[in-house]
Amino acid sequence: MSKIKSADKCSGCGVTKSKTFWDYPNGTMLCDKCEKKFGNAWETKNSNSAAKMSGWLIFFIVTLVLSCLLNIYLGYSDIAGVLIYLNQPNAFNVYLILFADILIFGGIVVNYAYSAWLMSVRSSNAVPFTKLALVAFLVTNIISLAWLYKLGAEIPAAGDISRAFIYPIIWLGYLNSSKNVEEVYPVNSRKLKTLDYLLLIVPVVGAILMMFA
Numbered sequence: 001m002s003k004i005k006s007a008d009k010c011s012g013c014g015v016t017k018s019k020t021f022w023d024y025p026n027g028t029m030l031c032d033k034c035e036k037k038f039g040n041a042w043e044t045k046n047s048n049s050a051a052k053m054s055g056w057l058i059f060f061i062v063t064l065v066l067s068c069l070l071n072i073y074l075g076y077s078d079i080a081g082v083l084i085y086l087n088q089p090n091a092f093n094v095y096l097i098l099f100a101d102i103l104i105f106g107g108i109v110v111n112y113a114y115s116a117w118l119m120s121v122r123s124s125n126a127v128p129f130t131k132l133a134l135v136a137f138l139v140t141n142i143i144s145l146a147w148l149y150k151l152g153a154e155i156p157a158a159g160d161i162s163r164a165f166i167y168p169i170i171w172l173g174y175l176n177s178s179k180n181v182e183e184v185y186p187v188n189s190r191k192l193k194t195l196d197y198l199l200l201i202v203p204v205v206g207a208i209l210m211m212f213a
């Protein structure tokens with residue numbers, strides 16, 4: 001007696017051959033073509049809307065939005081501070097710092113805004129993207145701090161340290177262990193898209209560039 005293995009079949013067009021099949025919380029799946037065409041609408045329609053978001057989860061999404069606003073402010077003041085030096089003879093270095101700053105702060109702002117949106121609409125890439133956005137933030141901060149240390153700059157204030165390290169570590173722990181997160185974003189339907197990796201790496205690239213300035 002042989003077991004019948006259920007074959008992957010697109011719930012949209014019925015195709016059985018596709019490089020990837022996209023799973024949705026209610027057990028349906030889409031082929032690559034259908035996913036591109038109407039994946040977002042399908043996801044909204046077939047999302048696991050039964051599980052309610054807990055207060056902690058909503059609070060976390062709010063902190064993502066607040067981090068976003070805070071980093072717009074920090075990036076703005078940082079860039080304004082660099083712009084003063086544009087008339088100096090070593091302008092190339094100033095442009096490099098400027099570019100790196102834009103990548104770092106722009107990347108963090110976009111990643112957190114996108115995370116907040118993905119978590120709110122219960123997208124299939126919400127949890128993996130947000131986790132990696134927190135990791136990217138952590139790595140960016142470690143590189144930046146190492147660079148400051150090398151320059152002999154003073155040690156950042158306790159508030160900066162907690163924002164840079166404690167915030168991402170605490171919420172990574174929460175995303176990994178919360179039962180509510182598991183219910184709202186079913187594990188078997190989580191999937192990252194190629195573009196996600198590109199977005200995630202932007203602030204890290206900025207921090208690395210900064211070391212050459």
Ligand SMILES: [Zn+2]
Nearest residue numbers: 010013031034
């Ligand atoms: Zn299809």
